[in-house]
Amino acid sequence: xxxxxxxxxxxxxxxxxxxxxxxxxxSFEALRLEEFLESDAFDGNLVLDYGEIDGAKEFKEQVxxxxxxPNRAITSVHGAVQGNEHVMMSLLESGDHVIAFxxxxxxxxxxxxxxxxxxxxxxxxxxxxxxxxxxxxEKAIGDKTKMIVLASPSNPTGASVSYEEWIALIDLxxxxxxxxxxxxxxxxxxxxxxxxxxxxxxxxxxxGSLSKVYGLPGLRLGWIRANKKIIDLINVRRxxxxxxxxxxxxxxxxxxxKKKEGILARNRTLLKTNLAFLKGWLAENxxxxxxxxxxxxxxxxxYDFDIDSKTLSLALLKECGVFFVPGSCFGYExxxxxxxxxxxxxxxxxxxxxxxxxxxxxxxx
Amino acid sequence: xxxxxxxxxxxxxxxxxxxxxxxxxxSFEALRLEEFLESDAFDGNLVLDYGEIDGAKEFKEQVxxxxxxPNRAITSVHGAVQGNEHVMMSLLESGDHVIAFxxxxxxxxxxxxxxxxxxxxxxxxxxxxxxxxxxxxEKAIGDKTKMIVLASPSNPTGASVSYEEWIALIDLxxxxxxxxxxxxxxxxxxxxxxxxxxxxxxxxxxxGSLSKVYGLPGLRLGWIRANKKIIDLINVRRxxxxxxxxxxxxxxxxxxxKKKEGILARNRTLLKTNLAFLKGWLAENxxxxxxxxxxxxxxxxxYDFDIDSKTLSLALLKECGVFFVPGSCFGYExxxxxxxxxxxxxxxxxxxxxxxxxxxxxxxx
Numbered sequence: 001x002x003x004x005x006x007x008x009x010x011x012x013x014x015x016x017x018x019x020x021x022x023x024x025x026x027s028f029e030a031l032r033l034e035e036f037l038e039s040d041a042f043d044g045n046l047v048l049d050y051g052e053i054d055g056a057k058e059f060k061e062q063v064x065x066x067x068x069x070p071n072r073a074i075t076s077v078h079g080a081v082q083g084n085e086h087v088m089m090s091l092l093e094s095g096d097h098v099i100a101f102x103x104x105x106x107x108x109x110x111x112x113x114x115x116x117x118x119x120x121x122x123x124x125x126x127x128x129x130x131x132x133x134x135x136x137x138e139k140a141i142g143d144k145t146k147m148i149v150l151a152s153p154s155n156p157t158g159a160s161v162s163y164e165e166w167i168a169l170i171d172l173x174x175x176x177x178x179x180x181x182x183x184x185x186x187x188x189x190x191x192x193x194x195x196x197x198x199x200x201x202x203x204x205x206x207x208g209s210l211s212k213v214y215g216l217p218g219l220r221l222g223w224i225r226a227n228k229k230i231i232d233l234i235n236v237r238r239x240x241x242x243x244x245x246x247x248x249x250x251x252x253x254x255x256x257x258k259k260k261e262g263i264l265a266r267n268r269t270l271l272k273t274n275l276a277f278l279k280g281w282l283a284e285n286x287x288x289x290x291x292x293x294x295x296x297x298x299x300x301x302x303y304d305f306d307i308d309s310k311t312l313s314l315a316l317l318k319e320c321g322v323f324f325v326p327g328s329c330f331g332y333e334x335x336x337x338x339x340x341x342x343x344x345x346x347x348x349x350x351x352x353x354x355x356x357x358x359x360x361x362x363x364x365x
Numbered sequence: 366x367x368x369x370x371x372x373x374x375x376x377x378x379x380x381x382x383x384x385x386x387x388x389x390x391x392s393f394e395a396l397r398l399e400e401f402l403e404s405d406a407f408d409g410n411l412v413l414d415y416g417e418i419d420g421a422k423e424f425k426e427q428v429x430x431x432x433x434x435p436n437r438a439i440t441s442v443h444g445a446v447q448g449n450e451h452v453m454m455s456l457l458e459s460g461d462h463v464i465a466f467x468x469x470x471x472x473x474x475x476x477x478x479x480x481x482x483x484x485x486x487x488x489x490x491x492x493x494x495x496x497x498x499x500x501x502x503e504k505a506i507g508d509k510t511k512m513i514v515l516a517s518p519s520n521p522t523g524a525s526v527s528y529e530e531w532i533a534l535i536d537l538x539x540x541x542x543x544x545x546x547x548x549x550x551x552x553x554x555x556x557x558x559x560x561x562x563x564x565x566x567x568x569x570x571x572x573g574s575l576s577k578v579y580g581l582p583g584l585r586l587g588w589i590r591a592n593k594k595i596i597d598l599i600n601v602r603r604x605x606x607x608x609x610x611x612x613x614x615x616x617x618x619x620x621x622x623k624k625k626e627g628i629l630a631r632n633r634t635l636l637k638t639n640l641a642f643l644k645g646w647l648a649e650n651x652x653x654x655x656x657x658x659x660x661x662x663x664x665x666x667x668y669d670f671d672i673d674s675k676t677l678s679l680a681l682l683k684e685c686g687v688f689f690v691p692g693s694c695f696g697y698e699x700x701x702x703x704x705x706x707x708x709x710x711x712x713x714x715x716x717x718x719x720x721x722x723x724x725x726x727x728x729x730x
Contacts, residue, residue, distance in 0.1 A: 001602065002458070009608070033409050050392075053378040089366055217414055218416055218611045220611040243374070
């Protein structure tokens with residue numbers, strides 16, 4: 001199957017472990033095992049069989065608490081990325097029209113392209129706060145439009161879709177039976193403040209995981225939530241790709257979600273601390289600018305000097321150990337993807353190193 | 366994407382938890398967490414970040430020890446089923462010709478069919494010891510043949526491909542550049558006794574996992590092993606479907622493989638004990654027969670009385686709590702899939718219940 005290189009993921013794989021200051025990881029600082037297990041020692045009697053095939057009941061009950069509207073079904077997956085794959089591969093066919101957005105997660109447009117879907121890639125605009133381009137969507141929708149794929153909050157912009165925007169989008173989709181797949185892996189930092197499309201729309205499908213706002217990417221545990229008919233359909237293909245997520249991970253995931261208030265409070269503090277430092281740093285570094293949001297630990301940082309983003313990122317990594325994903329991985333020049341959820345001391349040192357390097361470099365030009 | 370119901374998996378999901386005597390699970394009796402961790406308490410300091418993207422080095426080093434020929438590459442996956450999916454979805458295109466076998470694992474033929482491959486499904490024959498039908502393969506190979514997909518040892522037959530058979534098959538494939546994908550999830554009970562195609566053929570690709578002969582399906586950890594060029598290609602698509610298997614599972618997997626001798630000795634004893642009882646039971650129950658192998662905990666049990674396999678399986682489950690996957694899930698009548706790696710007491714009680722029920726039932730007919 002012909003599929004393009006996933007540039008952002010390949011960049012991360014190639015360079016992340018060389019970083020001294022990781023300024024671009026979009027997860028919150030990952031928790032250590034004992035940080036969330038605390039006194040809940042592992043149950044040595046846990047039998048490592050396949051467990052409950054579509055996810056442990058105790059885990060799914062905890063997931064359900066993250067949403068408002070009941071009567072939705074859930075199936076477990078190894079991360080939201082696998083969830084997105086399952087949704088798209090189960091519901092899309094060659095020839096279907098899909099609408100996705102840029103800058104965005106490459107999976108949303110190049111996975112459907114790889115199976116012969118026609119994809120309209122609509123631009124978010126920074127001047128408009130990276131908001132959903134509703135007028136462009138209305139124009140792009142056609143008879144063959146089967147699915148709209150997006151993230152809220154979005155990677156790399158951090159912007160969320162508001163309740164009013166969802167209602168307007170649903171209005172464009174519902175009569176035509178268009179699915180809305182929303183990767184909500186960055187949702188939940190403030191509980192239910194960012195609305196979930198699965199609470200609002202019968203054909204709304206969401207994916208989520210413990211990897212970003214819960215700081216537990218190492219569990220590789222996520223979910224798909226939608227109406228039962230859709231989940232049943234997804235589970236047909238899921239049998240060909242996995243059996244279950246397994247009882248150990250399902251159990252650890254439910255422990256983490258039971259303790260989510262503590263984890264989220266820690267992570268909100270990390271984000272606020274980093275945003276406060278960033279604000280001061282931006283005031284002193286007018287070559288940088290951006291839209292920053294309190295809902296998600298990710299932003300698309302703009303710079304206005306003349307170095308392409310790949311060269312800049314490689315130089316910063318090599319010369320200062322400061323690691324960014326370049327905007328070019330999202331098809332944009334003049335941007336760096338900035339993670340806002342990592343350790344504040346490292347964040348501050350990294351930004352300081354970055355601005356010192358830029359200043360020295362700009363003087364030379 | 367149009368894909369058929371995975372009948373065996375759906376049967377397991379629907380009925381397995383109702384079983385009192387599970388006679389059909391093809392894993393060895395699953396280990397409890399403390400059975401293989403022993404004094405190696407979990408490392409509470411383990412950071413739950415994404416870990417090494419294509420699998421932890423320590424885990425891949427342990428996997429490599431299961432094979433003979435060096436210079437192969439490995440990437441980690443969540444079980445062999447996901448490994449098979451990755452191999453087929455990465456290397457196959459609509460229009461490619463694929464050769465698979467029956468009775469066999471439905472994924473091997475219905476996943477490629479779902480993406481538009483033309484599949485030749487060749488029968489294994491019980492009278493021939495369920496051996497590889499080399500003459501039929503030779504006739505089936507054509508200009509568009511891209512891949513041969515099989516399992517060794519096989520599910521549900523338990524038969525393995527011998528060294529000589531592999532050499533003969535490679536001889537048919539190598540000049541035409543045909544990939545051989547072999548699911549070797551049932552390999553390893555006797556170390557390297559069952560040969561691995563990845564040790565014998567440049568275009569041989571194998572998948573394996575901890576789910577069957579190692580008794581740890583709950584870890585959901587497996588691997589793909591092939592030459593580096595193939596693994597690099599698979600990793601391109603893998604970025605769209607998962608990030609990593611995660612540091613916790615990778616670590617537990619490497620602990621289990623370091624202790625494999627103890628686990629395998631336990632499991633060989635389970636299999637031998639069950640096979641010995643089965644031999645006696647078959648002597649007393651001439652309506653049943655089969656081919657049984659010491660390499661794998663699975664067999665396709667034949668019966669010669671006139672009840673269809675689904676009706677028989679449902680009646681045995683309902684009336685005695687004895688659980689089988691019916692032969693019909695593999696497209697065969699007059700068979701039940703028999704797991705040979707479970708607790709011997711349950712195995713013996715289950716078979717006894719089964720024969721008592723059959724006897725009473727046959728008298729009524």
